[in-house]
Amino acid sequence: MTSLAIAANGLRKSYGDKTVLDGIDLAVPEGTIFSLLGPNGAGKTTAVKILSTLITAGPASGEIRVAGHDLATDPQAVRAAIGVTGQFSAVDGLITGEENMLLMADLHHLSKAEGRRVCAALLERFDLTDAAKKPASTYSGGMKRRLDIAMTLVGDPRIIFLDEPTTGLDPRSRHNMWQIIRELVTNGVTVFLTTQYLEEADQLADRIAVLNDGKIAAQGTAEELKRLIPGGHVRLRFYDPSTYRSAARALREASRDDEALALQIPSDGSQRELRSILDWLDSAGIEADELTVHTPDLDDVFFALTGSTVPAQNNQTEENVR
Incomplete structure (x- = not known):
């Protein structure tokens, strides 16, 4: 399991008598893109919230390890190794893009000099340098998404959870985001991606799991999944x-x-x-x-x-x- 960025056995979560995740197993190798597909209400966001320590798993869940750390006993070590970009942007539109970045640097306890260096490098990497001094409220949807991911990278995470990162983006911005995600993996980051765009999973993911009614209906590479279906x-x-x-x-x-x-x-x-x-x-x-x-x-x-x-x-x- 040492080569796995994420390993979850029997992941469960219920709210009252409503079972959201019913004992799912996940194995995500380091340096890969793993995509979790499923209809609305299938439990995708709940899985992300559990694995990123935002909520706790159900008491009947098996062992869950993220970045080599036990999620139940060492959640702080998990938080130090991950970054999360949710469905809704964390960007504060009342301040500039640069100020959003520097705020994240302060939250990660970087020195002022180191924070400015890291933020400037990320703003350049995501083609946001020219807009850095402008209020984030003036940014396009694609720019806000790029800034959101840049903010996530300030802490240099080894694993990034991207929960429907391209929802609402136009086709050009979506393709630009795909290239950013590919570059993240090239640099050694593991990406856990949830998406409603099947083409997105097909284009990006090394492995895909289809979640339905709280259970994994099937998982494998895109080609392996396609071979499950007759009609060719x-x-x-x-x-x-x-x-x-x-x-x-x-x-x-x-x-x-x-x-x-x-x-x-x-x-x-x-x-x-x-x-x-x-x-x-x-x-x-x-x-x-x-x-x-x-x-x-x-x-x-x-x-x-x-x-x-x-x-x-x-x-x-x-x-x-x-």
């Missing part, structure tokens, strides 16, 4: 009706779409299976005008594991092969 296939489309009919007779197990002149062959989307299908088509003398690989994406995983449904055609990733 190779779609062959033909421009000439006679060629389509010949192919349909040769590929009797394929699903037909006579209107679109297309055939659909079940496939898990792996390179090995795709090569096998291509070899099979060549040996049968079949050459499609279009070949597209359809694989389930994280939307499919999320909806399948959380009991929601959406039209399948809206939740498949397509890759044109030829």
Whole structure:
């Protein structure tokens, strides 16, 4: 467990007769991005609050270690090793960006000289130097989010909890935030990320856990989770009706779409299976005008594991092969 930044066994939390977390296990290796997905009310924020010492775990919980420290017996050591950026910005809009940073330096008991040095370096790193003397209330949403994370880094945390860090940001600001998160990990920080944006988890996370009704429904890499969901296939489309009919007779197990002149062959989307299908088509003398690989994406995983449904055609990733 020494290589794990976060290790939780049987994490539980209830409020009265309402069970929010029902014995979940989490293992987050150091220097990685771990994403916790789940619908509203699944318990994501509660898990973050427990692991960051903001609230206590349920009495029936097993051992929980964060940054190598026991959460129950040494919460102060945990606090010294972590940083937290919540769903709602901690930025004070009545003071400048620089003053927000210096306030954090004072809270971390840095000397004035060291505080100014650290704050100036972080303001430059997050492209906020030009706006540092302006009231934070004048900042855009993306700037406030960057300042929020910069403030979190003043204490040089080894683990950062980012609770839905890009909520409300425009697409450009969201992509900028993704780059910041990647750079944090490159510098050795461990990131525990909760998000409602499935693309965000797909882009960033080394491992993903799907939380539903207080339990972990599944966890693994994005690709491992996608393979849990059936529905992958190779779609062959033909421009000439006679060629389509010949192919349909040769590929009797394929699903037909006579209107679109297309055939659909079940496939898990792996390179090995795709090569096998291509070899099979060549040996049968079949050459499609279009070949597209359809694989389930994280939307499919999320909806399948959380009991929601959406039209399948809206939740498949397509890759044109030829």
